[in-house]
Amino acid sequence: MKVAIIGAGAMGGAIARGLISSAPRFITSPGDLCAANPSPRRLAPLAEAGASTTCSNIEAVRDASLVILCVKPWLVKDVITEIKDHIDYSYAEIAVVAACVTISDLNEWLHKESAGSRSPSFCIVMPNTAVSLCKSMTFQVNGNGTCPLTLKAFGQLGEVMVIEERLLPAATSIASCGIAYALRYIRAAMEGSVELGIRAPLAQEMIVQTLIGAASLLQEPGTHPETEIDKVTTPGGLTIRGLNAMEHSGFTSAVINGLKASTPR
Numbered sequence: 001m002k003v004a005i006i007g008a009g010a011m012g013g014a015i016a017r018g019l020i021s022s023a024p025r026f027i028t029s030p031g032d033l034c035a036a037n038p039s040p041r042r043l044a045p046l047a048e049a050g051a052s053t054t055c056s057n058i059e060a061v062r063d064a065s066l067v068i069l070c071v072k073p074w075l076v077k078d079v080i081t082e083i084k085d086h087i088d089y090s091y092a093e094i095a096v097v098a099a100c101v102t103i104s105d106l107n108e109w110l111h112k113e114s115a116g117s118r119s120p121s122f123c124i125v126m127p128n129t130a131v132s133l134c135k136s137m138t139f140q141v142n143g144n145g146t147c148p149l150t151l152k153a154f155g156q157l158g159e160v161m162v163i164e165e166r167l168l169p170a171a172t173s174i175a176s177c178g179i180a181y182a183l184r185y186i187r188a189a190m191e192g193s194v195e196l197g198i199r200a201p202l203a204q205e206m207i208v209q210t211l212i213g214a215a216s217l218l219q220e221p222g223t224h225p226e227t228e229i230d231k232v233t234t235p236g237g238l239t240i241r242g243l244n245a246m247e248h249s250g251f252t253s254a255v256i257n258g259l260k261a262s263t264p265r
């Protein structure tokens with residue numbers, strides 16, 4: 001089964017690396033993947049990993065069963081116009097990875113006279129950059145049909161939730177932009193650690209393992225963060241002093257404002 005990735009930048013490249021590393025579970029071998037990008041520089045590492053690569057979007061989508069479109073949002077319409085006549089709507093699925101693009105936009109852009117009234121199977125997919133390590137939180141909004149190939153592909157790359165379109169802007173902010181927010185916390189904690197006399201690389205190791213532990217505690221069913229925070233917070237002890245100092249500096253408000261700012265209304 002051929003999978004085409006159009007746009008091999010941060011996200012397309014990460015998806016390609018994730019699919020290659022999870023072979024043979026979705027693609028049988030790296031050669032099943034064809035990545036297209038105008039600049040060959042982006043394609044070189046994927047070619048080295050065994051994927052087929054091309055600078056022609058049309059060549060990439062020909063005979064593909066799954067087309068994953070990973071270009072910047074303002075290029076989606078033009079790229080669809082370029083490739084749609086070369087995609088066989090009778091069997092191919094199209095997954096569009098782009099913020100601020102709607103199902104209604106895609107319905108209009110994917111329409112082609114030659115397909116008569118046939119609509120292709122398509123969806124919007126919103127992963128995060130952890131797809132490269134198969135640890136993404138990905139959202140899928142189906143436009144037409146259930147898009148089982150897309151679900152299976154991204155299922156190899158982490159967790160997938162099929163959601164309603166109205167939830168997508170918030171979900172994008174929480175999990176796709178959210179990777180950057182979580183990393184910014186780590187950077188802030190590293191800066192604090194350096195001020196406390198700990199070298200940055202050692203601090204990073206300490207903080208990353210702490211966050212893995214914190215996230216793992218919440219994977220127990222029904223656990224709420226505050227329940228775990230309570231277990232750490234000795235009355236009159238150290239943790240509550242730190243938590244209160246963070247709140248006096250607006251920690252919770254800063255996070256809420258950040259999430260709202262990256263949720264288009």
Ligand SMILES: NC(=O)C1=CN([C@@H]2O[C@H](COP(=O)(O)OP(=O)(O)OC[C@H]3O[C@@H](n4cnc5c(N)ncnc54)[C@H](O)[C@@H]3O)[C@@H](O)[C@H]2O)C=CC1
Nearest residue numbers: 007008009010011012037038070071072073097098099176
């Ligand atoms: N970077 C992220 O964490 C996330 C990005 N997204 C979405 O993924 C999409 C891609 O974003 P990034 O990968 O971050 O951008 P990027 O700029 O890193 O990658 C886009 C790639 O598309 C290529 N490109 C430009 N014009 C093209 C064309 N006509 N045909 C084929 N390829 C072309 C560029 O050379 C570049 O390699 C965007 O729509 C974005 O909203 C969604 C979730 C997370």
Ligand SMILES: O=C(O)[C@@H]1CCC=N1
Nearest residue numbers: 098099172173176177
């Ligand atoms: O910043 C952005 O617009 C993209 C979409 C979600 C994550 N990165």
